[in-house]
Amino acid sequence: VVLDPVADGVQQLGRRQVITDCRVFLHPGERLETGVRDAYTLAEDEAVVLSAIEAFTDASGAEPVHRQPGDLWLVRGPLEYIPHASVRVVKDKAGAERRKRIVLAEGEGVYIRNTQTGEIRAQIGGAVMLEATEELWEKDLPKVVEEKLQQQGESVTQYMEKHSDGKPKRDKTRVVRYAIPHNAVTQVYDYKKRTQRTLFGPDAVMLGPDEQFTVLSLSGSDWDPKQPTVCFPKKTGKIKALYMFLGPATLSDVLEVETCDHARLQLQLSYDWYFDVQHGNSAQADECFSVPDFVGDCCSLIASRIRASVAGVSFDDFHKHSSSLVQAAV
The missing domain is CATH 2.30.30.550 (Major Vault Protein repeat)
Incomplete structure (x- = not known):
């Protein structure tokens, strides 16, 4: 030229x-x-x-x-x-x-943006050649969501607590795909349509251009592998997760109580819990997400009942009938 x-x-x-x-x-x-x-x-x-x-x-x-x-x-x-x-x-x-030409397998997709209209769509599966007025669009996600997506396939302990540093970064033009584990439920919200959808595991959810995960922020406690039976007090916002486990599971907590004769004791308690949700019932599953931190609320409510029950008895009575008093209070 x-x-x-x-x-x-x-x-x-x-x-x-x-x-x-x-x-x-x-x-x-x-x-x-x-x-x-x-x-x-x-x-x-x-x-x-x-x-x-x-x-x-x-x-x-x-x-x-x-x-x-x-x-x-x-x-x-x-x-x-x-x-x-x-x-x-x-x-x-x-x-x-x-x-x-972009060749996509089943369960794979890309985000495509029209440079003239600004419309963004998700192409799932098949083969696609971008038109002259189209380009690949990058979907940004919150930092906590990025970490959880990189931790897929790890154990529950690693998923809840481990930070995924040094792993390859996600291709932002690819449709976000997340595998929901068994007996768990995930909620996705569409900010453009102002609608939400709830999915039960085991399944895979693929995010649309305007969809985001509902991130759970639950209370939790530290865990020392050298002392696996020792429980520590709950801390707000300790656990970040993209799905709600429906149980059954065990919840442990540490609380201080005081008897009527001013004897202070520290109790380590464990509770069995589960969500009474029928698989596939989205209305019941949405109620699980209506409570921001069910772990913290549960521990606070049960601890207040136990403290009130112990405050009305002496140290000797509590020492003799501690199990029945705690169970009756709960």
Whole structure:
């Protein structure tokens, strides 16, 4: 491509000329745009995006098309293509000039954004070639969600407590896919439609462009592997999770009580709990997410009942009938 070409002895400033299949010497004042380049040899799954620099009639297709400045269109393979002097090849965000067909397996997808309308859609499965006015869109997620997505497949203890540093980062253009474990439920909220959907495990949820996970922030306690039977007091916001485990499970807590004769004792208690939710009943599952921190509320409520019951008895009575007093209070 020669810039400012000379025609009939007159230099045409600001114009471009494409010269192919010949030997040429540059006239004074002429210069090459990017040196000598090869023609675009496009495979069946490749294409290039072109943009019109000036108005011209495009005769490269089956029928002539009048192009206006700024028009975008796609030239698909298989063919060998040499750009017209009135067009330029549009590069993507990564600097690539060629577009390749994206092949998606079942359960895979990409986010696609229309650069003219701003509409974003999720393409799930199949093969897709982006149009001239389309581009891959990156979906940002909160930091805690990113950590939990990278911890999929690990144990429950690692999922709740471990931080995933040093692992490869997620491809933000790919549809977010999360595997819900057995006997668990996940809630997803669509901020554009203002609707929510609840999914039961074992299943896989794929987020739409405007959907986000409902992140659970539950009370928890530290755990010392050297002292596995020792329980520590609950701390607010200790556990972050993307799903609600329906149980049955065991809940442990440490609380201080005081008898009527002012004897202070520290109790370590364990409770069995479960959510009475029928599998597939979204209305019942939504009630589980209506309480921000069921662990903290449960521990606080039971601890207050036990303290009130112990405060009315002496130390000797509590020592003799501690089990029955605690069970009656609960």
